[in-house]
Amino acid sequence: MAEILKVNNLITQFKTESGIVKAVNDVSYYINEQEIIGLVGESGCGKSVSQLSVMQLINAPGKITGGEIIFEGQNLLKYKQHSPEMRSIRGARIAMIFQEPMTSLNPVLTIGQQLTEMLVLHLKMSNEDARKRAIQLMGMVGIPAAEGRIDDYPHNFSGGMRQRVMIAMGLSCDPRILIADEPTTALDVTTQAQLLEMMKDMVQRFRASLVIVTHNLGVVARYAERIYIMYAGRIVESGTTKDIFSKPRHPYTMGLLKCIPRLDEEEGRKLVPIEGLPPNLINMPTTCAFLPRCSWKIERCYKDPWPELTPVNDNHFIRCYADTKEKKSEPG
Numbered sequence: 001m002a003e004i005l006k007v008n009n010l011i012t013q014f015k016t017e018s019g020i021v022k023a024v025n026d027v028s029y030y031i032n033e034q035e036i037i038g039l040v041g042e043s044g045c046g047k048s049v050s051q052l053s054v055m056q057l058i059n060a061p062g063k064i065t066g067g068e069i070i071f072e073g074q075n076l077l078k079y080k081q082h083s084p085e086m087r088s089i090r091g092a093r094i095a096m097i098f099q100e101p102m103t104s105l106n107p108v109l110t111i112g113q114q115l116t117e118m119l120v121l122h123l124k125m126s127n128e129d130a131r132k133r134a135i136q137l138m139g140m141v142g143i144p145a146a147e148g149r150i151d152d153y154p155h156n157f158s159g160g161m162r163q164r165v166m167i168a169m170g171l172s173c174d175p176r177i178l179i180a181d182e183p184t185t186a187l188d189v190t191t192q193a194q195l196l197e198m199m200k201d202m203v204q205r206f207r208a209s210l211v212i213v214t215h216n217l218g219v220v221a222r223y224a225e226r227i228y229i230m231y232a233g234r235i236v237e238s239g240t241t242k243d244i245f246s247k248p249r250h251p252y253t254m255g256l257l258k259c260i261p262r263l264d265e266e267e268g269r270k271l272v273p274i275e276g277l278p279p280n281l282i283n284m285p286t287t288c289a290f291l292p293r294c295s296w297k298i299e300r301c302y303k304d305p306w307p308e309l310t311p312v313n314d315n316h317f318i319r320c321y322a323d324t325k326e327k328k329s330e331p332g
Contacts, residue, residue, distance in 0.1 A: 001032040010067035012053045019282040023049040025233035036210045038220030041230035047213050051179045056081045092122040095175040099182045101162035105154040112150035122173045137168040160191040179211045218260040229253050232289035239316035249318045251296045296322040
């Protein structure tokens with residue numbers, strides 16, 4: 001399967017009065033054609049900023065200070081944020097479903113105006129053809145009576161329906177990659193399941209790749225083929241979904257898994273939160289950033305800097321010195 005996107009050593013920082021926030025710190029990953037991947041981590045770990053960097057949507061005081069973003073053989077960082085080249089890619093070839101559709105949708109424009117804008121801009125459709133296509137897209141994402149609702153405003157829709165509008169908008173120009181940033185935030189579990197199933201079906205229909213950005217491993221368990229775990233601006237573990245769930249090796253990944261209920265676990269198992277707080281991204285430690293919260297730490301963890309990503313097998317990588325293979329026997 002061919003790679004469609006490859007990110008190499010990406011660094012994105014924000015300049016503040018208190019210092020430089022290292023939001024994305026030397027991150028590398030890839031996405032294959034027609035693949036669904038998950039990008040998972042706590043709030044503030046850099047997962048959303050990494051995807052906004054791919055879209056070149058980092059504004060001052062933020063800045064991409066290093067790395068490469070290779071999309072279809074071209075390095076997107078060679079183009080300026082508002083260049084014609086990036087404008088032709090952003091929204092058309094790489095699209096993003098943003099968090100909180102109520103704040104992402106313009107409250108003073110109708111749903112039809114917001115859907116047709118993309119079609120007119122990128123696909124050069126006439127207003128009439130764009131309207132027909134918008135109605136078709138609304139029907140495809142499960143909005144009933146789309147022809148009668150296209151002139152409604154965002155406040156006329158429920159949270160789930162607004163999220164469907166965002167998905168329709170993201171898929172409107174047949175993108176090669178669709179990035180879903182916390183697509184199920186603030187939705188009930190039934191609506192979450194419906195939207196995730198629909199996104200899976202839609203990207204398969206459009207033959208696109210999908211990146212699901214979330215803090216919840218349970219969300220990506222059913223849909224992602226591979227998962228990247230992020231912590232403090234870096235990827236600490238990556239692998240197939242099967243490896244991440246059945247053979248997690250990084251203590252942080254293990255902690256995330258203990259926080260979610262699982263049907264294959266014995267009855268009565270308690271959910272265990274990860275103790276402590278993530279590090280201050282302005283004053284990052286020279287050692288492993290997870291060290292203060294880790295139950296598996298060894299002497300080397302206190303002395304050496306963060307380890308490089310090392311292979312467990314051909315598709316599974318971890319950034320850790322401790323030997324956690326015997327994860328079922330709790331550390332003392």
